[in-house]
Amino acid sequence: MLIQLQGVQKRYLPGRDAAVNALLDIDLTVQPGERMAVLGPSGCGKTTLLSILGLLSRPTCGSVRIDGTEVSVFSSDRLARTRRERIGFVFQSYNLLPREPAWRNVMFPLVFAGTQRRERRRRALAALEEVGLGSRANHTPAQLSGGEKQRVAIARALIHRPELLLADEPTGNLDSKTGRDILGLFTRIAEQTKSSVVLVTHDSSVAAWARRRVEMRDGRLCGNNAP
Ligand SMILES: Nc1ncnc2c1ncn2[C@@H]1O[C@H](COP(=O)(O)OP(=O)(O)OP(=O)(O)O)[C@@H](O)[C@H]1O
Numbered sequence: 001m002l003i004q005l006q007g008v009q010k011r012y013l014p015g016r017d018a019a020v021n022a023l024l025d026i027d028l029t030v031q032p033g034e035r036m037a038v039l040g041p042s043g044c045g046k047t048t049l050l051s052i053l054g055l056l057s058r059p060t061c062g063s064v065r066i067d068g069t070e071v072s073v074f075s076s077d078r079l080a081r082t083r084r085e086r087i088g089f090v091f092q093s094y095n096l097l098p099r100e101p102a103w104r105n106v107m108f109p110l111v112f113a114g115t116q117r118r119e120r121r122r123r124a125l126a127a128l129e130e131v132g133l134g135s136r137a138n139h140t141p142a143q144l145s146g147g148e149k150q151r152v153a154i155a156r157a158l159i160h161r162p163e164l165l166l167a168d169e170p171t172g173n174l175d176s177k178t179g180r181d182i183l184g185l186f187t188r189i190a191e192q193t194k195s196s197v198v199l200v201t202h203d204s205s206v207a208a209w210a211r212r213r214v215e216m217r218d219g220r221l222c223g224n225n226a227p
Pocket residue numbers: 012013014020021022040041042043044045046047048049092
């Protein structure tokens with residue numbers, strides 16, 4: 001999947017506070033199969049950038065194109081379909097359903113895909129195995145450690161083999177060995193499915209895994225961001 005941002009700005013208008021310019025003038029192309037790390041200090045706009053790439057939020061102005069088509073012309077149906085069929089998202093705060101066991105959290109993307117119940121369960125268990133959590137399938141999020149919750153979120157994002165994986169500090173709660181295992185998993189899946197991976201990280205070994213690194217400061221990309 002080819003995704004192109006041009007002149008993208010995102011302005012938040014929180015309550016009575018002053019507006020926040022979270023993104024200013026972002027030009028960025030993510031090529032099919034590309035691995036990219038987004039770096040920068042807290043508050044510089046990394047999560048906001050990911051949410052625009054993931055079609056979870058619309059820019060205040062500027063253009064977002066997928067495979068050459070402007071996303072703002074998509075119907076809400078097409079937007080939702082693109083998001084759940086082609087994109088996988090690992091949220092910074094995981095966003096797991098608190099009352100559901102790990103396996104049901106993981107199989108969710110398959111519900112929308114119309115996969116049969118038994119097959120959903122089988123694939124969810126396999127996805128949990130892939131992230132080293134085969135023995136925690138029936139635990140609810142409250143019964144999991146921080147790093148385990150993070151891995152459930154990763155399994156959920158990968159279960160439908162998305163063309164674009166967006167991950168917000170996916171190894172932030174993992175020890176270095178588990179973090180390396182997860183990067184190994186990303187590599188395998190990205191190579192199998194030719195998918196692109198964009199991840200936000202503060203970890204230099206994770207950044208080194210990406211073939212391209214882009215740095216952000218105060219809502220702007222800085223440094224050499226050429227593809
Ligand atoms: N929904 C919102 N309403 C108002 N302001 C917001 C909202 N979301 C983010 N912001 C502001 O936009 C700026 C960018 O936020 P963002 O979450 O993208 O930063 P970040 O780079 O991901 O930071 P961190 O590394 O701490 O996760 C911040 O100043 C934040 O306070």
